[in-house]
Amino acid sequence: MQRINFPHKYGGRSDQMSQREHAEDTIWWSIKSATEFAAHRRTVVLFHTNSSSLAGRPNPLLWIDNTGNVWPELRQVLESYAPERIMVNTDRDIAFAGGLHVGEMDILKEELGGRWTSRFVNVPMLAVEFVSKRVPGQMKYFEKMQETIWAMLEEAFSERVVVPGKTTTEDLQWWFREKMQEQNVSTWNQPRVKVLDPSSFPGWSGSDSIVQEGDVLHVDFGISAMSMHTDTQHLGYVLRVSQGERNVPESLLVGLKKANRMQDIVLEELQVGRTGNEVLAACNRRLEEEDIEGQIYSHPINDFAHGPGATIGFTNLPDFVPIYGELPILPGTYYSIELFARHFVPERNESLRFMLEENVFWKNDTKGWHFVRGRQERFHIVDMNRAQSHRDGADAVFIIQQR
Structure with missing residues (x-):
């Protein structure tokens, strides 16, 4: 287990978790050893700031028990440490600070008695800050995850995989799943592929479409590895090669550029110490000023x-987010910059939402936020003019049609 030193600003003396196998406290997944896959029996964890009583004992103290012996030992430790406050995860609004199950609270009250349970306090930002904070050594692995997902995107939205008139969006979703298996990564967000149209929002599921020339493709998914996650949305375009088209229509490029400009605005306004709602309000003002x-x-x-931390808008809450929007932007964290720009496409006589999502990290106080790998500034292109250089025949490219 990791050793944690609580910041003095919390004024806390101890933090207690109690959970059972298959009913873990939410924050357990962020404090457990990498080789532990669940809480065993009843697992009780006590972090403390004590520096005198029982000197030399580990921090946190950990009990794994199914006999009830944990409770007299825990009471003895509390007697020795005499904490003024005991933090427990009982927040009603923030999931990461509200993982103590009702049954565990009942038994804590019964076994510890009023003397100690009267000192229980709820300090949700403790859990939020702990889970949000990134360890510097994680970045080199997170970068590799980003490189992996970009490689998947570039291959999937290309003539290597897509055959207009044959490939379906469901085929592409399964291609991503199979590719993740090949790369030995999992997913928290199943791939959702759709052909964009004016109704494509928020897009909790993919479309059920046969991909055709002239289609704008969109994917939203994330991979998981080493207890880290990506969250990415990119766009692809299927050239009308039967009509001699060689480039993405200019109006689509303008729409993508608008979404890139919105990303710029978010990173400029994403200032440490501001609340998520303050960032959102500042961004919305600038969008109005720039007529975006x-x-x-x-x-x-x-x-x-x-993850826990300040949320900057929801799809159904474009101006103000209760609770999560009132949390502060923290340094040393990662963010997923998720948004859309709406742009009228004359060739289609319709407005499309250009939905993008990229991951950024906080570098330091002077350098601010940076994209982990970069951002999409050009469409991934399906160009059947290039298909012959990739294959001997169409059936070899369309590798998942006959699954």
Whole structure:
């Protein structure tokens, strides 16, 4: 287990977790050893700031028990440490600070008695800060995960995989799943592929479409490895090669550029110490000033892909987010910059939402936020003019049609 020193600003003396196998406290997944896959029996964890009583004992103290012997030992430790406050995860609004099950609270009250349970306090930011904070050594692995997902995206939205008139969006979803298996990674967010149209939002599922020339493709998914997660949305375009088209239509490029400009604005306004709602309000003002129609719904990404920390908009809450939007932006964290720009496409006589999502990290106080790998500034292109250089025949490219 990791050793944690609580910041003095919390004024806390101890933090207690009690959970049973298959009913873990939410924060257990962020403090456990990498070789532990669950809480065994009843697992009780006590972090403390004590520096005198029982000197030399580990921090945290850990009990794994199914006999009830944990309780007299825990009472003895509390007598020795005499904490003024005991923090427990009982927050009603923030999931990462509210993982103590009702049954565990009942038995804590019964076994510890009023003397100690009267000192229970709820300090949700303790859990939020702990889970949000990134360890510097993680970045080199997170970069490799980003490189992996970009390679998947570039291959999937290309003539190596897509055959217009044959490949379906469901085929592409299964291609991503099979590719993740090949790369020995899992997913928290199943791949959702769709052909964009004016109704494609928020897009909790993919479309059921046969990919055709002239289609704009969109994917939203994330991979998971080493207790880290990505969250990415990219766009692809299928050239109308039967009509001699060689490039992505200019109006689509303008729409993508608008979404890139929105990303710039979010990173400029994503200032440490501001609340998520303050960032959102500042971004919305600038979008109005620059006459950009769009919406921002960005979130922290850490031990959980939709992680604890300040949320900047929701798809259904474009102006103000209760609870999570009132949390502060923290340094040393990762964010997923998720948004769309709406742009009218004359060739289609319709407006499309250009939905993008990229992951960023906090570098330091002077250098601020940076994209982990970069951001999409050009469409992934399906160009059947290049197909002959990749294959001997169409059936060899369409590798999943006959699964």
